[in-house]
Amino acid sequence: xxxxLSILNSIRPxxxxxxxxxxxxxxxxxxxDLISLVSELDxxxxxxxxxxxxxxxxxxxxxAIKSLLIKNGAKL
Amino acid sequence: MNLKFRNKKIxxxxxxxxxxxxxxxxxxxxxNFTKAQSMKLKMVMGYDRHxxxxxxxxxxxxxxxxxxxxxxxxKLNKEDxxxxxxxxxSPDYLMPPTSTIIHYKLGLKQDIFCLDISQGCTGxxxxxxxxxxxxxxxxxxxxxxxxxxxxxxxxxxxxxxxYPLVGDAASITIVEKDTSDSEIFANIKFDGSGWxxxxxxxxxxxxxxxxxxxILNDDxxxxxxxxxxxxxxxxxxxxxxxxxxxxxIQDLLEYANTDKDKVDYYMFHQPNKFMxxxxxxxxxxxxxxxxxxxxxxxxxxxxxxxxxxxxFNLGEKLLSxxxxxxxxxxxxxxxxGSMLIEIGNLNFCKLIEY
Numbered sequence: 353x354x355x356x357l358s359i360l361n362s363i364r365p366x367x368x369x370x371x372x373x374x375x376x377x378x379x380x381x382x383x384x385d386l387i388s389l390v391s392e393l394d395x396x397x398x399x400x401x402x403x404x405x406x407x408x409x410x411x412x413x414x415x416a417i418k419s420l421l422i423k424n425g426a427k428l
Numbered sequence: 429m430n431l432k433f434r435n436k437k438i439x440x441x442x443x444x445x446x447x448x449x450x451x452x453x454x455x456x457x458x459x460n461f462t463k464a465q466s467m468k469l470k471m472v473m474g475y476d477r478h479x480x481x482x483x484x485x486x487x488x489x490x491x492x493x494x495x496x497x498x499x500x501x502x503k504l505n506k507e508d509x510x511x512x513x514x515x516x517x518s519p520d521y522l523m524p525p526t527s528t529i530i531h532y533k534l535g536l537k538q539d540i541f542c543l544d545i546s547q548g549c550t551g552x553x554x555x556x557x558x559x560x561x562x563x564x565x566x567x568x569x570x571x572x573x574x575x576x577x578x579x580x581x582x583x584x585x586x587x588x589x590x591y592p593l594v595g596d597a598a599s600i601t602i603v604e605k606d607t608s609d610s611e612i613f614a615n616i617k618f619d620g621s622g623w624x625x626x627x628x629x630x631x632x633x634x635x636x637x638x639x640x641x642x643i644l645n646d647d648x649x650x651x652x653x654x655x656x657x658x659x660x661x662x663x664x665x666x667x668x669x670x671x672x673x674x675x676x677i678q679d680l681l682e683y684a685n686t687d688k689d690k691v692d693y694y695m696f697h698q699p700n701k702f703m704x705x706x707x708x709x710x711x712x713x714x715x716x717x718x719x720x721x722x723x724x725x726x727x728x729x730x731x732x733x734x735x736x737x738x739x740f741n742l743g744e745k746l747l748s749x750x751x752x753x754x755x756x757x758x759x760x761x762x763x764x765g766s767m768l769i770e771i772g773n774l775n776f777c778k779l780i781e782y
Contacts, residue, residue: 388468391468400706
């Protein structure tokens with residue numbers, strides 16, 4: 353979780369990702385941030401997140417992102 | 429739908445691009461990106477520079493320039509052209525067909541078949557199918573496939589979804605009969621339920637352009653565009669490509685009984701770097717086999733990105749070498765298609781500036 357949080361903070365340093373349960377609805381991330389986030393997650397976890405998994409639901413909060421990473425083969 | 433063609437070949441590819449390039453960084457003030465976002469998108473999406481024609485330049489101008497270049501270089505004989513297929517979504521006029529304007533400007537013979545096709549990102553593939561089908565005729569031996577789009581004029585400069593990557597370009601591909609027995613395998617699919625995923629709402633007969641359609645509106649995400657502008661449902665188009673293109677290519681390879689590793693290059697339409705890398709990863713194709721540098725160098729000029737990618741990445745190598753290529757286009761319609769074809773030993777393969 354620390355690593356995911358660190359990546360999120362690098363993309364949007366002004367936001368607090370520890371309190372929100374829906375990053376998109378709460379306005380912490382927009383669709384362009386998701387692209388940056390996928391790129392960073394791919395690089396940091398040495399995976400390639402499936403294009404079909406790139407939707408708002410899978411990036412709504414820390415738990416969702418963690419599940420997505422596990423599904424795509426990341427070793428957490 | 430699977431398609432198969434025999435005794436046909438591509439004998440030359442020429443792409444015509446605008447002379448002046450524009451840098452993403454010089455246009456940043458049009459978009460509400462943060463500085464950090466901009467730098468990241470430059471790297472991930474390929475937002476770097478694009479080439480755009482000045483208003484007033486028409487696609488007939490570009491194709492005529494390219495054709496005259498080929499005539500002057502003795503790469504093409506005017507009398508040998510039996511058909512002219514123009515694929516575009518930016519015709520000179522609603523009527524007449526742009527192919528007839530080009531026919532007149534070039535002084536082509538009257539014993540010819542001229543045809544316009546309205547297609548976008550899959551346009552180059554559709555144009556090749558049409559050229560191959562025309563070549564089935566006894567009296568048609570050489571087809572000029574002209575694919576051109578200058579859609580930058582229809583994209584709002586304040587649309588950060590589309591403007592940073594839009595580009596203008598034209599291409600001329602010579603397609604002719606071949607004595608070899610090599611087969612060309614292809615497939616194409618359509619889903620009209622996605623007709624509004626990529627569109628220009630006004631300017632046709634359904635909604636003619638007017639002062640009202642020219643009014644800029646905020647889409648809620650910070651993009652300003654009017655009904656005269658191109659609008660793209662970015663998320664829907666991304667999902668469409670990820671869902672439809674990998675199985676399309678797998679089906680093509682299966683139909684051709686060819687392993688993906690035997691294909692030398694995957695020359696795909698170039699919407700953006702990120703989308704292409706995801707498609708390559710899904711298919712298990714090395715990134716170097718699927719060049720994704722056209723968007724960042726020239727911008728996305730619809731279907732023209734396919735011949736541009738071939739000419740930019742392989743160029744003169746194709747005058748003496750031959751490669752097995754998988755071509756694919758996907759987008760507006762929604763339409764998606766692919767083709768497995770050997771391309772090489774060309775008479776010309778290059779980019780020129782207008």
